[in-house]
Amino acid sequence: MVASWREFWDRDTPIYVNARHKARHYAGLAEEMAALVPHSGAVVLDHGCGEALSADRVAASCGRLLLCDASPRQRAALSQRFAAQPRIVVLAPEAVAALPAASLDLVVANSLAQYLTAAELEACLADWRRALKPGGRLILADVIPPQLGAVADAAALLAFARREGFLMAAGLGLARTLLSDYRTLRQRLGLARYDEAAMLARLRAAGFQAERMPRNLGHNQGRMAFVARVSAPEVDLDRR
Template sequence: MNDWIEYYDSPHTIYVSKLHRDVHFRTIARDIVGYIPSKHSVVLDYACGEALSAETVADACGRLILAEPAPGVRGRLVVRFAPNTKIRVRSLDELRHMDEKSVDLAVMNSVAQYMTPDALDAAFAVIRRLLKPAGRLVLGDILQPNVGLSGDVIALLRFAAKHGFVKDALRGLARTALSDYRQLRTRIGLQRYNEAEMLAKLAAAGFTATRTPANIGHNPSRMTFVARLAFERGRNADAAS
């Protein structure tokens, strides 16, 4: 994951324009808000990136923890959200020192593809420790093995057409073809899982999960899962019987 952290911590061309960047983060924030159980919830955004619309999420919950591994991005988050008392910025290492069972909703969106399977398991273990018994993990933007780069291109162009930045998208795609992102994606690759593989991986980490009808964000070819602690699901079933 370190190569990807360095990439996102440096100037990059992943967003084709300011408009693309802004609507991307607005869309993500809107979708996350839909999973927040109450106005009093503690929400963790794991490897949140720039999180430009985090205040939208913070307005819908009691406290928002933005956890980010890239030091430069994390520094910008601290400065950007310093006036907002509902937002706290943390490194991933700091999550290990947070109180157990202190988080109602953990979100890990567009992160798993950059992590080795072992690193993802370690992240699941941290999140499992932090979740309250009735808490949920929302795991979004999971890449499927049968959907390649062309699927991402089509999704971007449809998103651009909806929001009015098609010309920028076409120019941006040309830049990306020659960029460090394309080189990293070719050299390192991205982790992909089919639905059964991710459900099994979550089960091995102590969760019971289901795939949602719609993915977080603009790419419908990717998957989102909602997971609960396995013992909590079992306890609810016993109570109902």
């Protein structure tokens, strides 16, 4: 029996219904992330990156892309996939905590918060806040609100599948998921959920200026995304 979300993500999972679903998911995220990069020399961290199949698209828009995932299996695959990409570096979560202060321009954590305990999220927020430059941004996306259930998630997937041409596979995949240990694990361990006010309060308590974004990253617009900024130091005009 799978004991934790980390163990679940360290193996093949039923989350993606077929290869097209996985490819379109990662391609869409990469386009959205590339659009968030502030400048061509930016240092970007994708924390909880998963397979990051289209990370080369993000790397092409920035100076350096750090890919972090908790799964050793995923990190090994990422290192092999992007071995010829000098702009891409693969990190374990422990290495994020050791990054130099004020070394990052952008952090994206998509579909990560729901798998973390409150203490784990607090620790990540502290690490990201320390590593971001003044004026840097954290994008915390795919946050699940309390009222959003599995039926709404399934409807969002089916709408995405219809647009992207894998509707039949999505229907079959949802049926497989109902019989998989993902459903059992979701019931047993649960997913962390936050309403808008609670997440904003957490981000502000961690030292960020934060607001909800108009759209979530990815296909599920029932979930939320937040942008959290590190304040640039104020200039004392009297001391210039």
